Amino acid sequence: MVKARIADAAGRDAVNRALATVADRDTEATAVRYLLQVLAEGAPGNSVEVRVPPFGAVQCIEGPGHTRGTPPNVVETDALTWLAIATGGTAWAHALEHGRIAASGSRADLSAHLPLDWAGADTPKPSGTMET
Numbered sequence: 001m002v003k004a005r006i007a008d009a010a011g012r013d014a015v016n017r018a019l020a021t022v023a024d025r026d027t028e029a030t031a032v033r034y035l036l037q038v039l040a041e042g043a044p045g046n047s048v049e050v051r052v053p054p055f056g057a058v059q060c061i062e063g064p065g066h067t068r069g070t071p072p073n074v075v076e077t078d079a080l081t082w083l084a085i086a087t088g089g090t091a092w093a094h095a096l097e098h099g100r101i102a103a104s105g106s107r108a109d110l111s112a113h114l115p116l117d118w119a120g121a122d123t124p125k126p127s128g129t130m131e132t
Contacts, residue, residue, distance in 0.1 A: 006034045008119040015118065018083055029055045032079050035086040038118045039110075047107050048073040052082045063107055073105030088115030 006014075011034030017023050018031035032055040039050060040058040047063030049071045059065070061073075077085070081100040084090035092111040095101045103109065 006030060006037055010034070011037070012119040015083070015087065019087060019089070028079055028083075032056055032082055035082065035116060035118060038116045039086070039113060042116065043113045047071075048075060048105070048110075050074075050110070051076040052079055055079055061107055061113075071105075073107040075101060075103045075108050075110060077101045085110075085114050086116045087118070 010030065014023075014027050014030035014034060017027050023031065032052050036050060036052060036056050036058045040060045043060045043062075045062035046059040046065035048061040049057055049059050051057040051074065053076070059071070063073075065071075077095070077100060081090070081095050085092055085095050085101075090100075092101070092109075092114050096103060
């Protein structure tokens, strides 16, 4: 089953609303899925699986892939952390250091791909939501 592509306008709107306020579940889900889609399109491949439960997962980054079972390179985080690192509100290293990201495998470092160049990238970043 092929997942429907989220249109840039709808994705941009969902991300902007999710960053601006406490978003409802549908808005948050669309924002997360849109940014996962942007990552997969910008870093195509299947060597790393990025999971943001319960909203979505994508495979990305060129390199050796997998076909069955748990992939060797996995990144998992919550929705708010994903929104923050994907949009530049928090640095990858900061979130990783503070235990907001679980990353395993030699290719499971997304820092070279973040923040994402998404359709609303010139939008003001969330202020201090992840800083401790």
